[in-house]
Amino acid sequence: MEKKITLSVKDLRKVIGRREIIKGLTFDLREGEVFGFLGPNGAGKTTTIRMLVGLIKPTSGSIHICGYNIAEDFQKALRNLGCIVENPELYPYLSGYNNLLHFSRMINGVGEERIKEVTKLVGLADRIDDKVKTYSLGMRQRLGIAQALLGNPKVLILDEPTNGLDPAGIREMRNFIRFLAEKEGLSVLVSSHLLSEIQLLCDRVAIITKGTIIRTDSVEKLLSNRERMEWRLEPYLKGKEVLSSLTKIEEKEDGMIWTEFNEEKIPHWNKQLVEAGISVMEMNRKMPVLEDLFLELTGGETIE
Amino acid sequence: MNKLIQNEMMKLIAKKRLVVIALIIGVLVILFTYAQYKEIQTQRERLGTDDWRTAVQQNIVDITNRLSSSRISEEWKKQLKISLQQQQYYLDHDINPAEPGASTFMRIFLENAIDMLIPLMVMVIASDLVSSEYSQGTVKLLLTRPVKRWKVLLSKYITLCFAVSLIVAIAGFLSYILSGVVFGYKGFGTPILTGFNISDEALNTANVKLLSLWKFLLMDFGLVWFVAIVVGTLSFMLSVLIRSTAAGMGVMLAALISGAILSNMVSSWESAKYLFMVNLRLTDYMKGTAPPIEGMNLSFSMSVLLVWWAAALLVSFIVFTKRDVY
The missing domain is CATH 3.30.70 (Alpha-Beta Plaits)
Structure with a gap:
């Protein structure tokens, strides 16, 4: 049975000044899969992700999250999305708990119960009352994920999730992302410029360079014939x-x-x-x- | 919306900006109180005796004598009567006009703080309210929630208005409490002259009347608050536009200082009166000081500030909701 499409992008373009930065991207994400966005630095990964989460308005094309068009139904579309764009920059002068409280207040129907849940899920329960400025990068990354999961999203977008983590942290993050996709049925979009990363983590990959997708396929298919x-x-x-x-x-x-x-x-x-x-x-x-x-x-x- | 404002308040309190502002104002008030105290002392030494009652009594006798003369005009008579009332009040209520108490100190402090100190303090809060979210990168989290952008900005603006009101209240409170230690907490009933009008380079005293100090202070507070809100809104706009706290502060500071300088030299450049920074000294209209440019009065200045306020708010909201975030 074909799994449900959660994120659908059609002919997405962005022109800045006279330069076309993103030249017509089309792809879909399905329930329970980890989708990799692979490309060198400057290929347009971050610009695309910022369009997906509503930070940048596309010049043309459409983005649907769980069926809601982000340009028309911003609130409903974003209700189903959790994201970290680049580094998880949280308020350093607030405690981890207050950071989560802050973002939970911006989503309807998310209370203290859910904050406790996500805190436990990312394993931060011991340090949640400490100020974020005392956190290590790995802990910030986990708090970032907790923040993204607050609203029980269907789609999770992570920009370079393992950036700056040590090998143990990277493995932990990878297992966690797989867990979210397989057990919780989330669609996860992960961007990276590290090929090994995507290979280990993703079910499907889009390879992007200079603002165009040159290939979208499952990891296995891309790799077979090349053994x-x-x-x-x-x-x-x-x-x-x-x-x-x-x-x-x-x-x-x-x-x-x-x-x-x-x-x-x-x-x-x-x-x-x-x-x-x-x-x-x-x-x-x-x-x-x-x-x-x-x-x-x-x-x-x-x-x- | 309430929750968003709660968020902004939480951040504002966590940054401890208000505490710093209260400290600055407190230190300055202590400084000014000491200066004022020194001045009163030297004045006393110069006069020799400290029996101010005789001086006031003498003054009253002089005025009564002049009033009984038939040669003076009606207008002048009215002026003298007001003056007489004021002097009589000092005597009746045992107030030394040269040593007026904490409430008068508060008035003078507010009148001098209106175009520099208070705007400066407001700037400290307003100029990083939006730009700090950009420089920390938290704007990316803030704007990827299922909340419309204008609501996010409105919550910040409402928080700013709270903070501004609080700053004005802190300034009033501290200047009264701290100076009162030295000057005594009295004098709210002291009459004060107001209602001067300056027209055609001449002082028009037709509407001059005596007002209790507390009523006068209420008006002063209203004007200071109004100026603080306008300056706060302008820094808020810069905070949205420039995205760098330091640059925004610099621009605003330059504007405020240029306002102080311009006030002294623009009397022949008439269109300068439409600049917001020469219109900040609203309390001067209450005292009857000549405005920097002819044709300026309280309602003119307030309208000019109101237009600047509305424009700043409009620009802030349009830019914030439309702009791409990189």
């Missing part, structure tokens, strides 16, 4: 010779040889190698990293 086989052969030179007569090879500096991954042909190649008296020391199936994919898709162009 590689890694071989370690002994003796190296002879092995290379035999293998290159069978298929196209790539020599790696660590003494490995890479070929395409093709389930039908690999047993045959292996047999040929063994019959030629070559010891096959290692055979590894390699998942490609998104980095390679990204360079391939963008033609390796740099951002001016």
